Amino acid sequence: xxxxxxxxxxxxxxxxxxxxxxxxxxxxxxxxxxxxxxxxxxxxxxxxxxxxxxxxxxxxxxxxxxxxxxxxxxxxxxxxxxxxxxxxxxxxxxxxxxxxxxxxxxxxxxxxxxxxxxxxxxxxxxxxxxxxxxxxxxxxxxxxxxxxxxxxxxxxxxxxxxxxxxxxxxxxxxxxxxxxxxxxxxxxxxxxxxxxxxxxxxxxxxxxxxxxxxxxxxxxxxxxxxxxxxxxxxxxxxxxxxxxxxxxxxxxxxxxxxxxxxxxxxxxxxxxxxxxxxxxxxxxxxxxxxxxxxxxxxxxxxxxxxxxxxxxxxxxxxxxxxxxxxxxxxxxxxxxxxxxxxxxxxx
Numbered sequence: 001x002x003x004x005x006x007x008x009x010x011x012x013x014x015x016x017x018x019x020x021x022x023x024x025x026x027x028x029x030x031x032x033x034x035x036x037x038x039x040x041x042x043x044x045x046x047x048x049x050x051x052x053x054x055x056x057x058x059x060x061x062x063x064x065x066x067x068x069x070x071x072x073x074x075x076x077x078x079x080x081x082x083x084x085x086x087x088x089x090x091x092x093x094x095x096x097x098x099x100x101x102x103x104x105x106x107x108x109x110x111x112x113x114x115x116x117x118x119x120x121x122x123x124x125x126x127x128x129x130x131x132x133x134x135x136x137x138x139x140x141x142x143x144x145x146x147x148x149x150x151x152x153x154x155x156x157x158x159x160x161x162x163x164x165x166x167x168x169x170x171x172x173x174x175x176x177x178x179x180x181x182x183x184x185x186x187x188x189x190x191x192x193x194x195x196x197x198x199x200x201x202x203x204x205x206x207x208x209x210x211x212x213x214x215x216x217x218x219x220x221x222x223x224x225x226x227x228x229x230x231x232x233x234x235x236x237x238x239x240x241x242x243x244x245x246x247x248x249x250x251x252x253x254x255x256x257x258x259x260x261x262x263x264x265x266x267x268x269x270x271x272x273x274x275x276x277x278x279x280x281x282x283x284x285x286x287x288x289x290x291x292x293x294x295x296x297x298x299x300x301x302x303x304x305x306x307x308x309x310x311x312x313x314x315x316x317x318x319x320x321x322x323x324x325x326x327x328x329x330x331x332x333x334x335x336x337x338x339x340x341x342x343x344x345x346x347x
Contacts, residue, residue, distance in 0.1 A: 045271050048306040049262035049280060049324070049340040051332045053253030055224055060250045061242025062088060063217045068249070071235050079222045079252060086249055088239070090218035097215050100208035107201040114197045126182040133175040140168035226254040229334055253334060258326045259295070262340040263304050263319035272297050272342065278324045280338040290330045294342060296323035306337060 066088035073085050144164045151161035230251040233239060240247045260280050264272060274297065279289040298321035305321070324340055326332070 045268045045342040047262045047264045049260040049338050050306050051336045053255045054257040055254035058252050059248035061248050062239045067238050073228050075231050077228045080225050083222045084219050086220040088218040093215040096211040100211040103204045107204040111197040114193050130178045130182050133178045137171040137175040140171035144168040226252050260324045262322045264322045266318040269320045278342040280340045282338045292324045292326040295325040
């Protein structure tokens with residue numbers, strides 16, 4: 001009986017010792033594992049970062065409230081500067097442009113009329129009327145003179161002589177009136193009339209330019225050569241003026257070159273310098289390194305931009321944004337969270 005008790009006690013002691021050794025080994029291994037997001041050494045600065053296009057992510061919105069009539073691209077499409085990516089419903093803006101164009105044409109015609117004066121048919125008609133009035137006036141003068149002589153000879157009465165004298169006066173007045181009208185038809189427009197016509201044309205042209213500018217705002221164009229990274233709306237959906245409240249339609253970027261925006265701990269900022277070699281790693285790519293170099297160092301400390309989701313992560317630390325340009329041919333998805341390492345930094 002005593003032998004059996006001793007055997008059980010020995011088994012219990014052995015099992016406890018084994019468990020203690022296993023727990024101690026696991027604890028030491030966990031403590032020895034390096035943090036995935038932040039490493040410090042004399043020649044290495046590390047921090048969490050995120051991949052972005054060289055142009056950064058550009059969010060394209062509309063300057064007008066409206067409904068998306070057409071969307072011409074999809075995510076992943078290659079785009080070019082000035083390319084129309086989407087179009088708002090713009091029938092009313094087109095009508096305004098057509099109305100303004102018609103008004104400009106009318107104002108131009110009015111200006112030409114003021115400058116050029118009457119048509120040649122009107123000029124010829126006025127000249128013919130003056131010639132006719134002149135002939136009538138000359139005939140009236142002859143009759144007036146003839147009846148004055150007959151009155152002096154006592155052949156006709158004074159009344160008859162006076163009647164012909166009045167007819168001559170009327171003919172002369174009519175001739176003068178038509179002559180002034182001909183001069184007015186032949187003359188070009190007055191300077192003040194031309195100035196008013198020009199001002200009216202300029203106002204109409206300004207309204208046309210405004211209508212065309214409003215119509216142009218219904219087209220969403222790409223500001224760069226790049227790729228559509230994300231499409232936020234579909235055809236038929238309403239969008240709002242992004243100047244008052246952000247409402248992007250697309251996110252685009254130039255992915256021909258990539259860079260990584262890194263959060264560097266404030267304790268390591270003295271180790272940074274432009275041109276330092278660097279590399280990044282990502283969990284999805286295992287131990288593969290994507291090389292590059294530092295191209296920009298921030299000028300102001302701020303809050304962390306990239307979170308690692310680690311339970312022990314410090315969220316109250318100050319960081320300095322640093323940009324690493326990846327070497328050509330490095331292909332990583334935009335927005336991928338990575339660990340960045342800057343080499344060769346000196347204390």
